[in-house]
């Protein structure tokens with residue numbers, strides 16, 4: 001008898017997406033993939049994962065990976081050896097710095113690097129090349145929180161922890177779509193609401209999925225959060241809700257902050273006018289906050305990505321300081337971090353205005369870090385922040401750039417300008433996981449294949465200061481190498497072998513931990529000295545641990561500042577008077593709308609990973625712009641049609657979604673699509689480069705813009721086993737489908753023209769066609785050896801072909817004769833119901849399936865939908881949408897009854 005197959009055990013690791021930092025159990029299968037589950041022992045998620053985390057298994061595999069070092073030669077990228085590529089990088093940076101000075105070179109890093117990768121890159125630049133031109137995509141993400149924390153607390157310290165979300169009686173979410181962007185944490189808040197009756201307030205110009213569960217939703221005017229929280233401070237004053245014992249002993253600047261708040265928002269009425277809210281709603285918010293001691297105010301990009309992001313953070317923190325509601329169970333301001341290692345990047349000093357281990361460019365710190373590193377060329381002043389850095393590249397002042405783990409040609413404001421700037425560089429080095437993204441295509445000179453999630457080893461820090469291990473469970477594909485190794489090799493080639501002698505991620509971690517404790521004596525919040533002497537085995541086995549983890553008292557309380565103890569010279573917090581709020585650029589007749597940008601539930605950033613998952617691709621497969629019905633009517637836009645959105649910097653063509661949840665005068669578009677995944681949807685091109693004066697963070701959510709309809713006569717889709725491209729000027733968007741690629745398209749080419757195009761697209765296959773000249777319809781399917789290998793459906797926009805049924809057949813591959821005929825004739829095919837667009841990604845449950853169940857009485861509420869269809873029973877990310885469908889259904893019922 002055969003012995004049962006030996007399966008390797010599951011490896012404990014951490015999700016590579018958002019800052020919640022969920023623990024993952026990854027069990028390698030025998031095909032280079034892995035079965036993914038939540039880690040029940042991880043204190044961030046206790047076993048839960050959201051739709052993105054659950055689908056991690058679908059994003060592994062070598063198809064899109066960069067597998068070998070490449071260098072440009074004769075205008076093309078050609079494969080080369082590691083030795084040659086590393087020499088070229090080291091020589092290129094050394095020569096440029098020698099000839100043009102150290103400030104002519106720069107690194108642009110990412111919160112998706114591990115702390116160890118980040119640490120060595122930062123050390124090389126700031127200690128040995130001798131410039132602080134190291135910035136990171138965290139500048140676009142967390143910089144305003146960092147600046148706000150530092151201003152108020154004297155250190156970049158998040159005072160609270162996740163347990164506070166379980167214990168708060170009121171949770172205020174400001175500029176955070178947590179239901180989609182921090183789903184596991186949001187489910188934790190929902191559990192508190194269910195089990196303890198906690199209340200939820202959501203403050204966002206847009207009614208998001210997060211707002212579905214809110215007890216109070218405030219559609220604040222874009223950029224006006226500071227006014228709202230100034231109004232709150234005034235109200236707290238008038239209702240004697242201040243904690244003067246705390247204010248007197250632990251803060252300074254109280255009087256100025258309150259006076260300024262009174263200038264900005266003297267009363268409820270004025271606050272309502274400034275914020276565009278109803279007076280009663282503002283009054284209710286003030287009352288709820290004032291009467292609830294246990295309140296946590298969570299904030300994210302609606303606060304940070306603003307020309308006054310730091311002041312927004314300040315005005316929130318002021319309300320917590322003035323009430324002493326900080327650092328105690330269930331209370332505090334709470335910055336929700338974006339990327340898996342947004343916090344780690346801040347800890348190692350990845351930002352151009354930080355040094356390392358939370359130190360800044362003061363003389364004493366530069367000296368201290370210089371001695372610790374034994375550095376010969378310490379940078380002595382701050383470097384250029386992201387937007388300025390790319391401007392310096394554009395002006396030719398920075399000549400050599402190394403981009404690691406980020407896609408600036410998509411994600412920086414004015415992305416078109418950024419891409420043009422990249423093309424001017426003498427040397428553009430990119431370490432990435434994928435062979436192609438928009439940044440790689442902008443004239444990269446050297447491409448370095450980096451190890452990806454599942455292959456790399458090291459640590460990340462989540463929103464609650466908890467350090468967790470990412471562990472490898474797959475072998476390195478091709479010649480890929482960990483980022484820390486790549487940087488170390490370059491450093492050695494530049495002559496710094498002694499300072500970069502690391503043999504492992506553990507070596508780097510120990511040094512990073514030791515630096516955090518070096519001459520610290522309790523003066524710096526970030527201290528993980530207790531972890532500086534871990535053995536390799538202990539590092540391997542390291543359990544999630546919160547900082548501080550000091551040598552003397554490694555297991556401390558996980559909160560800060562309940563008893564003061566701020567990291568300022570006098571130990572007191574600073575209450576700071578914010579400036580009068582307003583978005584940076586005024587609207588004009590030419591650009592009368594505010595363009596807001598952000599995220600959708602099932603995609604991650606520029607889709608290099610989530611874009612590979614068919615499960616995730618089903619939810620919102622096309623790039624869109626959301627518009628209020630009145631604005632749509634005025635602009636002549638129709639639901640499901642297309643629109644061109646234009647700003648002073650660029651334009652995109654997007655599908656129109658009309659939604660009551662959108663504020664009048666605001667537009668919303670997601671950030672995820674790029675030149676790789678759509679014909680015209682790189683929204684970063686439109687975004688203003690205006691930045692916050694303290695943090696340098698760009699205002700990504702308030703660009704003046706305009707919108708106009710674009711008409712396409714025909715709509716359709718194509719499916720194929722391999723990658724397809726369509727001729728210009730077709731509008732298209734790429735979406736992953738099981739066993740292939742899908743393209744949704746819109747065009748003014750006639751079906752007859754598409755017949756010719758598809759014949760060349762699928763040359764060499766057996767083609768079955770359906771042509772309806774009167775109905776203006778063309779459908780074709782391509783077969784090879786009886787397998788369905790591709791298809792293309794085009795029809796008039798008013799009667800656009802739906803792809804869900806055909807997608808199911810395509811996924812099934814073997815198509816019977818009846819189904820083949822049914823498919824091409826456009827009738828529903830035997831045995832395959834049209835599920836509609838995916839709502840529940842975990843179980844692939846479509847909109848039609850759910851609506852049918854509600855219509856025929858199989859289900860009546862969210863619970864019974866779960867029982868009947870399983871939708872919403874795994875990760876819970878779709879629960880807000882299910883709830884909305886149920887309530888729409890009951891509205892429809894009432895309307896129908898009234899009509900009768």
Ligand SMILES: Nc1nc2c(c(=O)[nH]1)N[C@H]1C(S)=C(S)[C@@H](COP(=O)(O)OP(=O)(O)OC[C@H]3O[C@@H](n4cnc5c(=O)[nH]c(N)nc54)[C@H](O)[C@@H]3O)O[C@H]1N2
Pocket residue numbers: 017018019052141174175176177178180181182203204205206208220221222223224225300301302303306337338339596597598599600601602603604605701
């Ligand atoms: N699904 C998914 N989850 C993610 C990510 C992802 O790509 N996809 N990325 C991760 C990263 S890196 C980050 S930084 C986080 C971001 O997480 P969030 O900040 O929650 O996400 P966003 O969609 O960028 O923006 C949040 C909200 O800010 C609102 N907003 C815009 N302007 C204002 C304003 O003036 N005031 C207020 N109060 N609100 C405003 C927007 O309408 C939007 O709903 O998400 C993380 N999680």
Ligand SMILES: Nc1nc2c(c(=O)[nH]1)N[C@H]1C(S)=C(S)[C@@H](COP(=O)(O)OP(=O)(O)OC[C@H]3O[C@@H](n4cnc5c(=O)[nH]c(N)nc54)[C@H](O)[C@@H]3O)O[C@H]1N2
Pocket residue numbers: 110111112113114137138140141142301305338339404405406407408410411412413431432433434437450451452453456483597598599604605606607608671683684687700701
């Ligand atoms: N308009 C607008 N713009 C925005 C935002 C917005 O809300 N609105 N949000 C901003 C925010 S908060 C963020 S965080 C940024 C995100 O923007 P980006 O950082 O540009 O987006 P990603 O798609 O995450 O890019 C990561 C790249 O690194 C690669 N990668 C992943 N893991 C690794 C690794 O371990 N090593 C290496 N070497 N490469 C790796 C991926 O393949 C991918 O190419 O976008 C910002 N831009």
Ligand code: SF4
Pocket residue numbers: 015016017018019020021022045048049050051052053054181182183184185
């Ligand atoms: S909430 Fe989702 S994306 Fe964020 S860490 Fe957890 S599983 Fe990953």
Ligand SMILES: [Mo]
Pocket residue numbers: 140141142338339
């Ligand atoms: Mo972010």
